Amino acid sequence: MNNFKKIFHFIVPYKKYAYLNIFFNVLYALFSTLSFMALIPMMQVLFDQAKQNTVQPKWEGIVHAKTFLENYLSYFITHSTATFGVGYTLSVMVTVIISIFLLKNLSDYFAMFFITFLRNGILRDMRNAMYKKTIDLPLAFFSEKRKGDTISRIAGDVNEVQASMLSILELIVKEPLTIIFTIIMMFTISTKLTIFVFIFIPLSGYVISLIGKRLKKQSTKAQEEQGVFLSTIEETLGGLKVVKGYNAEKYFNTVFQQSTGRFFNLSNLIANRQNLASPVSEFMGIMVIAILLWYGGHMVLIEKTLNGASFIAYMGLAYNILTPAKSISKASYSIKRGNAAAERVLEILEQENPITSRENAIQKHDFETEIALKNIDFKYEDELVLSNFSLTVTKGQTVALVGQSGSGKSTIANLLTRFYDVTDGEIAIDSKNIKDLDLHSLRGLMGLVTQDSILFNDTIKANIALGKLDATDDEIIDALKIANAFEFVTALPKGIYTNIGDSGNKLSGGQKQRLSIARAVLKNPPIMILDEATSALDTESEKFVQVALENMMQNRTSIVIAHRLSTIQKADVIVVMQKGKIVEQGTHDALLALNGTYTKLVNMQSFE
Numbered sequence: 001m002n003n004f005k006k007i008f009h010f011i012v013p014y015k016k017y018a019y020l021n022i023f024f025n026v027l028y029a030l031f032s033t034l035s036f037m038a039l040i041p042m043m044q045v046l047f048d049q050a051k052q053n054t055v056q057p058k059w060e061g062i063v064h065a066k067t068f069l070e071n072y073l074s075y076f077i078t079h080s081t082a083t084f085g086v087g088y089t090l091s092v093m094v095t096v097i098i099s100i101f102l103l104k105n106l107s108d109y110f111a112m113f114f115i116t117f118l119r120n121g122i123l124r125d126m127r128n129a130m131y132k133k134t135i136d137l138p139l140a141f142f143s144e145k146r147k148g149d150t151i152s153r154i155a156g157d158v159n160e161v162q163a164s165m166l167s168i169l170e171l172i173v174k175e176p177l178t179i180i181f182t183i184i185m186m187f188t189i190s191t192k193l194t195i196f197v198f199i200f201i202p203l204s205g206y207v208i209s210l211i212g213k214r215l216k217k218q219s220t221k222a223q224e225e226q227g228v229f230l231s232t233i234e235e236t237l238g239g240l241k242v243v244k245g246y247n248a249e250k251y252f253n254t255v256f257q258q259s260t261g262r263f264f265n266l267s268n269l270i271a272n273r274q275n276l277a278s279p280v281s282e283f284m285g286i287m288v289i290a291i292l293l294w295y296g297g298h299m300v301l302i303e304k305t306l307n308g309a310s311f312i313a314y315m316g317l318a319y320n321i322l323t324p325a326k327s328i329s330k331a332s333y334s335i336k337r338g339n340a341a342a343e344r345v346l347e348i349l350e351q352e353n354p355i356t357s358r359e360n361a362i363q364k365h366d367f368e369t370e371i372a373l374k375n376i377d378f379k380y381e382d383e384l385v386l387s388n389f390s391l392t393v394t395k396g397q398t399v400a401l402v403g404q405s406g407s408g409k410s411t412i413a414n415l416l417t418r419f420y421d422v423t424d425g426e427i428a429i430d431s432k433n434i435k436d437l438d439l440h441s442l443r444g445l446m447g448l449v450t451q452d453s454i455l456f457n458d459t460i461k462a463n464i465a466l467g468k469l470d471a472t473d474d475e476i477i478d479a480l481k482i483a484n485a486f487e488f489v490t491a492l493p494k495g496i497y498t499n500i501g502d503s504g505n506k507l508s509g510g511q512k513q514r515l516s517i518a519r520a521v522l523k524n525p526p527i528m529i530l531d532e533a534t535s536a537l538d539t540e541s542e543k544f545v546q547v548a549l550e551n552m553m554q555n556r557t558s559i560v561i562a563h564r565l566s567t568i569q570k571a572d573v574i575v576v577m578q579k580g581k582i583v584e585q586g587t588h589d590a591l592l593a594l595n596g597t598y599t600k601l602v603n604m605q606s607f608e
Helices: 002-010 012-037 039-046 060-084 088-137 139-145 147-189 191-197 202-210 215-238 240-245 249-303 308-347 410-416 437-446 460-467 473-482 484-491 509-523 541-554 588-596 597-607
Strands: 369-380 383-394 400-401 424-429 446-449 529-533 557-561 571-580 581-586
Touching: 002 012, 002 147, 012 039, 012 088, 012 147, 012 308, 039 308, 039 529, 060 088, 060 581, 088 147, 088 308, 147 191, 147 215, 147 308, 191 249, 202 400, 240 529, 383 424, 383 557, 383 581, 400 410, 400 581, 400 597, 410 529, 410 557, 437 446, 446 509, 460 473, 460 509, 473 484, 473 509, 473 541, 509 541, 529 541, 557 588, 571 588, 571 597, 581 588, 581 597, 588 597
Parallel strands: 400 557, 400 571, 446 529, 529 557
Antiparallel strands: 369 383, 369 424, 571 581
C-alpha cells in the first residue's frame, strides 16, 4: 500500500466526494442488511408463525433493544391483523420491504454518483502531473527511455491507478460494512449457527488469496509490453518514409505483432487469474451455505431452537455475504494490478530533475557583456565529449563552431541552454554562472534554431507565437518578413491561419526552417543559437534560409554551429573543434592562411 500512500495527495482536493461516497455506502450496507431482516415478519405472517402479543412493550434501554424490537413487531402484527385483517398487515410488510430496497438502491446510486467526480478528478490531475513532470525532466532522461513507454504510463497506467483507488474505497468501506452489518444481524438471529458457519470462512478466504499471488508481477510485464508496442507505433509513424522507402513494412509488422502477441499472452494470464476469483469465491460461499443448510435445518427440524421464517432470512443474509466477498476478492486483484501501475507512475513523478532553478535563483532579463565557457568537461554517461574547453563570446559577436561530426559542436548548444549540465568547469553569462540563474529567464535570453525544424500540428500563427504567446497578427507577419517566409505564407489558402499538419509535413524543408527562424525572430532574444540550421536543406532552400538567418542575426550575439562552411564565412570568430577540443580559431581568412584543419575542411567541402 506504500505506492498508494504516495499517490494519496491526489485524493485530497476531492475529499468531500470521498466522504459523501462513504456516507452513502454506509447507508447502502445498512439497508442491504435490513432488506433481508424485513422478510422475517412477512414470512411469519404468511406461515402463521407470528408470536401473539396484545400488550404494547415499553422501551427499557439499549441493552434490551433486541427484545423490545421483537416484542413490538409481534404486537404490531397481532394488533393490525386483529383490527384490519391479515391482508392489511401483509400490505404494510410489502411496503416496508419495497421502501428499504428503494433506499438501498438510491444509496448505491448516490455512492457511485459522488465517486465519479473523485475518479475522474484523480485521473485528470494525475495525467496533468505526469505530463508536467515529463516536459520538466531533462533531455537525458528521454535518451534512455522509450517515448511509447512514457505515453503508456500517462495513458494506461494512470487509468489503472485511478481504478485501483476506487477498488480501495470498496475494499475498506462498502463491502466490509455490508459484511459486518450482515454478520451482526446473523448473530442476532442465531449466535450458535453463526459461530458454526464462521469456522469454515477462513478456509475459503485462504483458497481465494492463493489465486492473486503472481498477479502484480504479470501486470508489470504487461504494462511494460504495452510501452514497447506504443513505442513501435510512434517510431514507425515518425519514420514512415524510411519504412516504405526500404520496403521494411514486413519487418516492422513482425516486430509489432511479436510485441502484441506477448501482450496478448500476458493479458490472458492476468484476465483468467482474475476471472477465476469470482467463481472460486462463489463456490466456496456455496460450500459454506450447504453446510449452513445442513446444520441450520437440524436446528429448525430436530432441535426446534430456530423458527423457519428466521432461518430463511438467515440464509438470505448468509448469501448476502457472498456478493461483497466476491467484490472484495476482485478489488484485491485490481489493487495488485494498480500497485504495479502505481510503481511505473511514481517512477516518473518521483524522478529527480537535476536541471532546475536553485532557490533564490537570479532573474536575468538582459545580456550585457559576454558569454564565457571556462575549462568545461562534459560526459554523456561514460563518454567524454568535451575536455577542458574554454571560449569567450563577446556581446554582438557572431561565433561559429565547426568540425567533423562528433567533435562536440551541438553539445555546446545543449550546455548553453542547460538542456544538460557541465560535468566540470562553468558557463557564465555576464560573469554569473548559468546554474545560479533562473532557468526560465536563462532560456528567455536565447533563441534556438535547430537542424530539425520542430513544428506542431497547428496553424502557422500558433507555431510562430510560441516565441511570444500574446503576439498580434502584425507582429507575426513582421517576423515572417525577416525570416524570408512572408511570400510563401501569403500564398497559402488561409495565410497564417493555415494548419501545417503533423510536424509541419505539409511544407517543404526550407519552408519549415524559415518558420522556425520566424519563431526565434518573434521571441527577439539577445543571444541566438543556430544548431546546423541549414545542413538538412538543398542549395536553393539554403539560399532563402541563409538570407533569413543574416536578417535575424543583425545586432545580436550569435553562436552558429555549422556543417556547411559557406554559411559562416562572415563570422567574427570561427572555432575549429576536434574530439571536444579547440584546435584552431580566428576569422575565415586567418584560418585559411594557417593551412591547417580548417583549410582541410574547406577543401573537402569544395571537392564535394
